[in-house]
Amino acid sequence: MNETLPPWLMRELDVLLAQRGHALLLDGPAGLGQYALALALATAWLCEAPRQGRACGGCPSCHAVQARTHPDLFVLLPEALALELGWPLDPLTQERLERKEIKPSRQIRVEATRAALAFAQTTSARGRAKVVLIHPAERLNAESANALLKTLEEPPPAVRFVLATQAAHALLPTIRSRCQRHALGWPPEQEGLAWLQQVAAQEGLTAQPDALMACWRLAAGRLDEALAWARLGMDAALWRRLPRLLADADLEVVADWPLPRQLTLLMLLCHDALVQAHGGTPRHFEAAALPAGADPARLAALWRALQQAQRSIEHPHQAALWTAAWAERVRAAFAAAGPALHSRA
Template sequence: MSDSHWSHVYPWQSDLWDSLIKRHQQQGLPHALMLTGVEGIGKHALALETARWLLCTRRIEQHANVACGECHSCRLWQAGNHPDFMECQPEDDSRQIRIDGVRKLNEFLMQTPQISRCQVVSLHPVEVLNGNAANALLKTLEEPPGESFLLLETERLGSVMPTIRSRCQRLTLATPSPQQSLDWMQANGCDPLVAEQALRMNQMAPIAALAWVQQQRHEQHNHWLQQLQQWSNGSLPLDAMVAIWKKDELTGILSWLGQLSADLMRAHMGADHSQLLEPAILGCFDASTLQPAKLIALHDRINSTLGQIQSGASYFNRQLLLESLMIEWQTLVTNPGRD
């Protein structure tokens, strides 16, 4: 039996996958299913595998809980051009899903399936639907045409319009246990200590943690921390620092700054190295001298800005944003970096 016969879900999803298939075989899946959970635990992989299985033309007669991998539908899937499957996501470097994308989705679902018994749409992330796109999707969610399934994914359920949430059945993906995540990361070549740190930095989500390791984010964070310390003690000018940071992904920098400010708040309250995401921060700044009110205000501003950028709701001038954050940072560092 070839690999294509096997389910492509992650090890920690096996029970969820079995229950999903059993549910469909006994009572049918809802036409609109919303997969929720933190980034990096396999929501999209599960959505794609669900789509592959739903589209398989042999699954019913074979009572199979995995796609056969051999029928015409499965071969088209493997070739990446299945006519009864569509992905809807931000296009043209936009952070939002716009109305044109949803119109294409609606037009697609009005067609008759060409190969399979149903049509499947994967829409992700649902929280970045802009207002017009969300409204255009509502009617389809209320009255899905024909035999169709919409698989929506979100990492920030609270940012999804209530009218969209109420028209979908929710499937919450739990974060795997620390041991499951460590075992999987070690099986993919990660050193145990590096894997542990990567998991802490990524909400214990193994897929995101593995990408963090592969992209050498640990080294990148060390560079950012060194530059932040240099700016704080006056050895690196602000314009030089911002010029360096402008080359990196803005959301990555903001996420890291948010984690850093949270670590400093924990350290200010007495947390030790083992309780911090970036323990190296203790060697750079004296948390006991920081002003908690200003630190909390900066933390809230960073997270609010990050949420607006991720949702596509706002645009920020990168240089001005980084400069203003660093000036605000310097106002709370009353005892900058130690040698």
């Protein structure tokens, strides 16, 4: 199982395996691999034939984790994410979803949290540790978070918790204080690009270095995000043209993309334009590709509107109307901007 982790996360794993606390909090910006690292850590704790502390990947315990059937591992996720990642839901919740009585929650419900805590009180089925993995921990609703507190403070013997989060500030301070906090680091660029090239080749995606660099820049060094851009066919030429196209309200080239991805792209453009307007260095696009002279006040207003749109982007939309409306709003925000300093096809 560990071989699926990129090398920088393997180094993080080794650091975590040396920890002896009963509750670890893996914290960092979105996309740094919190979930994959948490699952690798849980697998190593449960492994029956560990090698230098790491999971062997071949014992019955490792296979059970891979099959999502390990009796001593409870993975506590929002229902929508559990379905996406292939983790089973409890039979009652599954039945209610099938009957369309409820929709998959994006928060961690208190009923699921109580089930995890009840699991923690039982004896290990395989005679080793028991592990509760919570991801993303900031999705614990208020009732769920409060239910978790006492068990974190007085954990049963041989039970370990690993919480993964991309927003530690959103957790109750009392939860943070009961965990050993581990901050994830950013991957080194060359190492990250090499790993991206390897994964892209395995998936049959373009592995051209300039295209992967464009994806890496858009993703700001987040591997999963870089892969998402690569899967959409991002290449270096399109990456350089996008700022001007978007500022001119020409979203035709991205009109078939999922709406959340279109919104992300608009937010990246707005972010970099704001940074450049205030004298900073853009992070996602080349400075020379950005329209010059945009009004910072208009850009700030656009940013706030995009943040508001992000809260409802998963709801049903008429995609073509959404794209057209936002194309016009972006054009208006950049109306006073001049051409890019120079452009390259």
